Amino acid sequence: MIPVTSFAGKTVAVFGLGGSGLASCHALRAGGAEVVAGDDGADRLAEAEKAGFRTADLRDVSWTNFAALVLAPGVPLTHPAPHWSVRMAREAGVEVIGDIELFCRERRRHAPDAPFVAITGTNGKSTTTALIAHLMRVAGYDTQMGGNIGTAILSLEPPRRGRVHVVEMSSYQIDLTPSLDPTVGILLNVSEDHIDRHGTLDNYAAVKERLVAGVQSQGTAIVGVDDIFSRNAADRLARNGKRVVRVSVKNPLPDGVYVEHETIVRADGGARSEIARIGGIGSLRGRHNAQNAACASACAVALGVGLDVLQKGLRSFPGLAHRMEQVGRKGNVLFVNDSKGTNADASAHALSSFADIFWIAGGKPKQGGITSLTDFFPRIRKAYLIGEAAKEFAETLGDRVPHEMSETLDVAVASAARDAEVSGVADAIVLLSPACASYDQFRNFEIRGAKFRDLVQALPGVKPVV
Numbered sequence: 001m002i003p004v005t006s007f008a009g010k011t012v013a014v015f016g017l018g019g020s021g022l023a024s025c026h027a028l029r030a031g032g033a034e035v036v037a038g039d040d041g042a043d044r045l046a047e048a049e050k051a052g053f054r055t056a057d058l059r060d061v062s063w064t065n066f067a068a069l070v071l072a073p074g075v076p077l078t079h080p081a082p083h084w085s086v087r088m089a090r091e092a093g094v095e096v097i098g099d100i101e102l103f104c105r106e107r108r109r110h111a112p113d114a115p116f117v118a119i120t121g122t123n124g125k126s127t128t129t130a131l132i133a134h135l136m137r138v139a140g141y142d143t144q145m146g147g148n149i150g151t152a153i154l155s156l157e158p159p160r161r162g163r164v165h166v167v168e169m170s171s172y173q174i175d176l177t178p179s180l181d182p183t184v185g186i187l188l189n190v191s192e193d194h195i196d197r198h199g200t201l202d203n204y205a206a207v208k209e210r211l212v213a214g215v216q217s218q219g220t221a222i223v224g225v226d227d228i229f230s231r232n233a234a235d236r237l238a239r240n241g242k243r244v245v246r247v248s249v250k251n252p253l254p255d256g257v258y259v260e261h262e263t264i265v266r267a268d269g270g271a272r273s274e275i276a277r278i279g280g281i282g283s284l285r286g287r288h289n290a291q292n293a294a295c296a297s298a299c300a301v302a303l304g305v306g307l308d309v310l311q312k313g314l315r316s317f318p319g320l321a322h323r324m325e326q327v328g329r330k331g332n333v334l335f336v337n338d339s340k341g342t343n344a345d346a347s348a349h350a351l352s353s354f355a356d357i358f359w360i361a362g363g364k365p366k367q368g369g370i371t372s373l374t375d376f377f378p379r380i381r382k383a384y385l386i387g388e389a390a391k392e393f394a395e396t397l398g399d400r401v402p403h404e405m406s407e408t409l410d411v412a413v414a415s416a417a418r419d420a421e422v423s424g425v426a427d428a429i430v431l432l433s434p435a436c437a438s439y440d441q442f443r444n445f446e447i448r449g450a451k452f453r454d455l456v457q458a459l460p461g462v463k464p465v466v
Helices: 019-030 042-050 084-091 099-110 125-138 171-175 201-213 228-239 287-302 307-315 344-351 371-379 390-397 409-421 445-457
Strands: 011-015 034-038 066-071 095-097 116-120 142-147 163-168 184-187 220-224 244-248 256-260 263-268 271-277 325-330 333-337 357-362 380-386 403-407 428-432
Touching (some): 019 034, 019 099, 034 042, 066 084, 084 095, 099 163, 116 125, 125 142, 125 287, 171 201, 184 287, 201 228, 220 228, 220 287, 263 287, 287 344, 325 445, 333 409, 333 445, 344 371, 357 390, 380 390, 390 403, 409 445
Parallel strands (some): 011 034, 142 163, 184 220, 244 256, 357 428, 380 403
Antiparallel strands (some): 256 263
16 A cells, blocks of 8 residues: 555545555555545445545535545546535635656655656557566566556555656556646557547647656657657647657658567667567567567567567566457467457457458447447458447448347357357467447446457367467
8 A cells, every 4th residue: 555645734625535546545644644434325435434434425524624535536527517615615615636746746755766667558558567567567666556447546566766656557557647747658649439438539648648748857758659649749748858669550750769561660860779579479469469560579678678578578568458368269260359448449469360250249339339440341251239338339340341239248159159260261260359348237447348259268278378
């Protein structure tokens, strides 16, 4: 745990008592603050009370003595409208922050030189976060990984010299971290997502940019420049005097890091040198993973990791659960769990990585559906459609892709496995990459992916991928 000493002797309101909210309560109390905890759910209030925290309906208490409101990232800050707790805080002149802001304040107080890597992007941030943490561990660092990737940041060990914190950040978390100041900040990419929470794509992109704009004066901003929003952000950062490493997987760069023929290359004023090779690494298959690997490698180099150690770390990276995870093989059929493909852009990365795909897709649809994926339709042998989006996806696929309305994941897996096995294709891929949120049938994408894994591994003759 990281005790939050910056609010010692003060009273702090915490709203939203999920994993990060409850961890904030514990960290604030450990640092000497008094906590008043609130939530709209009775079960979470009961859990906080059981842990010894004072709970209240924050609508019925005076905000005069609150030093801050620590808001869970899932609670709306601005759009579609500020949550009532946010409105009350603002009316009382109380700052609204999140748990990563508490971490940043503690780091500045106690270990300002401790390495802190923050990663964001519409797609790829979890894989990049896990890969950086893996590389730093291989390099011998005491490595703490958390944030949006699963472990609440205040549940990690405190910052100190020689200990690196590798933290994935969603746009919601960046919005609640006004003094974000990583040693290395990474912006992978920006494409349309979370418009319901930010109002417009421009607003969403601006929030993402804040992560790299906050990099410390002697730090490094690493920016993927293969989309217009990130490219413009890199240019602004450079004009403002930040040290910027541009990364591309589409084009060679005169200065920066790029990928060419499965080799990560560094260019400096036209001089070119090899950083690492990623060919043949199954966990880093596809152009999207080439970007993840290039950004992670640039980060490791910025933190002083040697190229031989970097190459060893890349080759030993096991991959991320639910992201291009190879969960089993039966004869000619490979089963791939890409449940984290929760929008069309994310699923495009998976579809571009294989041919002869038996595609399981659908769930709670997002704006635009799968119309942007038409270029990948020739790769799809057949689609198996599930959830609320099934009818919409069927209309988009039309006569171009054979498909069936499986409705549920268990039916889809059985049908796709059967068809792939008898297809005669040498390397058939049964791919779960839904291009949808999971909330119509599953509580989150992890549960959806775990269900897929269980269904696949229960099929007769399926063996682990080695």
